[in-house]
């Protein structure tokens with residue numbers, strides 16, 4: 478059964494003043510202050526812990542953190558039963574029983590209507606979206622001015638057993654247009670930049686390979702050359718570099734569109750030809766491989782096993798193959814093709830569910846839109862390893878205003894303080910157990926699966942229990958918007 482939130486609602490003005498004075502006097506110096514937030518020259522000592530320039534809004538007692546009950550998505554590609562971190566966290570978070578035969582793909586924390594989070598008791602359950610609308614102070618002035626009275630980000634955990642679709646997310650202008658034209662498919666008018674932080678080894682395809690690699694593909698994978706035809710193949714193979722490639726975008730767009738638009742029979746024939754060839758070349762003869770397959774060729778066989786004669790098996794050769802170790806992150810801007818292949822990750826994104834799909838999926842695919850929207854930039858994606866804010870907290874900052882993510886790894890018996898910020902946060906405890914307290918609430922026991930919505934201006938004290946180190950993630954709006 479869901480547990481009650483530790484507190485909710487707006488305090489009265491007099492209670493707020495008393496509570497605020499108490500919380501200021503009760504604040505202890507953080508053991509590990511966040512250097513980036515502290516301006517020792519300009520702030521009076523009592524305000525150093527606030528971390529941001531003084532504002533009258535911050536002097537009012539902040540709304541208290543709320544415990545959330547979150548939603549799960551059982552997409553086909555999710556991991557099942559005990560293999561799924563999503564299933565484990567959902568079970569702990571909601572008290573629901575897990576069906577070991579069902580896939581548990583995504584755990585959603587936020588206000589998106591396709592997977593809302595709830596607060597309140599069983600009998601008075603309200604969505605976080607409704608609660609925020611009634612308590613906009615929880616977002617802070619700047620966030621309300623920029624995005625209105627809703628959370629601008631969506632926070633998730635993913636457990637991936639088989640590949641997700643090859644997809645891209647539209648920029649704001651295209652999202653508005655797609656939503657207007659096909660509201661049943663493109664359910665909101667927002668863009669959806671996203672970032673994935675690996676919890677386990679995490680494999681993905683992202684962005685187009687370099688021109689040299691593409692030439693190698695067209696020479697080394699004759700099935701692709703056959704599908705796109707001699708003209709397109711020769712155009713790329715014969716391109717010469719002269720201060721970069723002239724017209725690279727147009728040429729790649731043309732060849733990729735030809736591949737993605739090929740008819741089903743041709744794709745079926747060429748995927749099975751590719752499979753037969755790779756399996757034959759991978760055979761062991763007298764204990765010796767005829768040829769060891771490359772990682773990309775092994776990936777093609779894996780995707781064929783999962784999706785059979787899907788054009789994505791061939792399209793995968795056009796995209797960078799990225800392998801993240803735990804703690805490494807990848808961000809994906811608008812109109813960049815990508816597909817997650819396997820592993821578990823934390824994901825944060827602008828609050829949207831707009832996906833343009835073009836392969837590796839039984840869902841609706843929209844090849845013309847995908848092929849016309851892509852940037853066709855050829856570059857290996859930037860891998861983020863985060864900036865260490867203190868011994869326990871690492872921050873991942875993508876180039877998008879809507880979100881950033883902190884990872885906190887807190888050894889047993891240690892404590893840490895999250896400085897107050899003038900925007901909202903969501904905290905999730907992925908493993909471990911300990912105690913959590915804000916300046917204005919009693920200490921509360923927390924454990925894996927607990928999720929909190931933390932309104933603006935709360936300082937969070939967290940300590941780990943003996944033998945129960947805590948692994949926690951916090952998402953919030955990008956600190957750069959606070960200037």
Ligand SMILES: [Zn+2]
Nearest residue numbers: 644646671815
């Ligand atoms: Zn995506």
